[in-house]
Amino acid sequence: MKALDDALLITPGPDLVYFTGLRPPMTERLTMLILPARVLVVPALEHPGDLPGLEVVAWHDGDDPYALVAELLREPAYAISDSAWAMHLIALQQAAPHVRFTSMTATRPLLRAVKSEAEVALLAAAAAAADATYEQILSVRFRGRTEVRIAAELSDLLQQHGHEQVDFTIVASGPNGADPHHHIGDRVLTEGDMVVLDFGGLKDGYGSDTSRTVHVGQPSEEEQQVFDIVRTAQQAAFEAVRPGVACQEIDRVARGIIEDAGYGQFFIHRTGHGIGLTTHEPPYLVRGEQQPLVPGMCFSIEPGIYLPGRFGVRIEDIVTVTETGGRRLNTTDHGLAIVS
């Protein structure tokens, strides 16, 4: 699947890990893998030693690395890593004015989006670790403790289950749940709180990302109703997954159910995002994205309803596309768990 014959400019980050396994820092000193030339341009300070199949060209402080790269560009156009620095891109555009530079996500959306079996297995293992974390957090006491405290327990559990990196541990309680990207704070959880849990990171280099909504004590009728709408939307979106369906169709299905129930204005984000060496990458399940699903793609399905000043609900699984439909990598129960 690795597009070694394509015209790509790869900078430190997930693309470089994908092609070389290298994880140098992204800095003001240019590091760039040029494909299909198979030349890795590096600052001399970061020389990785010999690499099979690649020519390593080192530059020294005071040299012009952009002129060096420009001389190595043989193709009329290259797609450059999404997170490449603007300062590097602008200098390259000046050094190679006849070369066209395009956006990786815009022009090579499938570069890392279709996972190999080995990658799906790694994502499944990361998901299993996140699921084990969720199962264990259910037996923790929520009442009387702060969001920060519960988040710290999520972080500890993810690491205990093999994550080398924890990227986010959202604990959004009561009215905080209405903010999908709530930053955890000192709010003390109390009887009657809906609590959105959304956590993940990297295990063996591959991402986890799951959300469940729990309730401190028994929910009200309205809370249960809103919860059930999200659960139905998540299930319907999952069932819509199969090869050839456009990404935006999955979003449309989830959104349709929430709109039909009268909560459309409160589902304020896209339905999902790809996951792999990062926790956000193509494909994006969003209005306007016509990319058809392909077996091996892995992404989140995470509809939600956010009622300002009151509460929020989100349910999120990582799903992989199979030949005939979708398979959930997160498999914990979708019901509204009651915590103490």
Place this chain on the structure above:
Amino acid sequence: MKALDDALLITPGPDLVYFTGLRPPMTERLTMLILPARVLVVPALEHPGDLPGLEVVAWHDGDDPYALVAELLREPAYAISDSAWAMHLIALQQAAPHVRFTSMTATRPLLRAVKSEAEVALLAAAAAAADATYEQILSVRFRGRTEVRIAAELSDLLQQHGHEQVDFTIVASGPNGADPHHHIGDRVLTEGDMVVLDFGGLKDGYGSDTSRTVHVGQPSEEEQQVFDIVRTAQQAAFEAVRPGVACQEIDRVARGIIEDAGYGQFFIHRTGHGIGLTTHEPPYLVRGEQQPLVPGMCFSIEPGIYLPGRFGVRIEDIVTVTETGGRRLNTTDHGLAIVS
């Protein structure tokens, strides 16, 4: 000093902290402060609430944030943050084809390079914390312990002295010292090792970065000689600091002394880099950099000699430019400390 009337496009990172204090994540969802319009474009999910003096414009998943920004651009050219993502820049170049986008470091090298008195005080406090860390590490046992272990102690000490973030803790012992950016490993320190220590991070948002070279037991005559050359070069470079002198001149002075001593080929990096809200930023003390020094600039002076397969030496202070010369923010002794 804040260039609110300049034409700038600011993305998450140190530039955005500088202008707004905000620290949103850098993601595939565009966040951008447009100056001089004073409009902050944000994903609705990351809405920071009202901000005095700024208009906040939120966009939703499925909207085109680049078309939105393009409509807000009134100037013929904008400098964009160095670390802005290439995917965002390319999409903006397409959405606003008549606007010219320039590199912040290339066209606005002074944006954050000249520090206010308050900023110098914060950098001095960060340097003092790093100095206290160095003083304490000297009484730690080096012999028989791994680089990783010593690095962990440096990290703990930096945090004890008020760092909220530790960015690097290089412990490069014996032959590892010949790699300026050595990644710490399991090498056990032993009698006769030169050891380069280089550590820093952020304290109250501002960077620290200092290097000292120590020796396990008594050094050989040659080791002491190489050490003294680096020490002399560092001192001479420091004494060359005064307003109006070009950045490259500081590099030339340090390099000249090392070259005259016959070690020029072993000083394999620039002499220094600016420091502030990040640990690497303009001005860069490097061959070709003609920017004159300005009072308030703060940067490292860190010459070194690296002998492949044998050992390395580096001495690094953060220095601020005064009206009449330079002032060191790191003030620990420059001598070759003997550790046990």
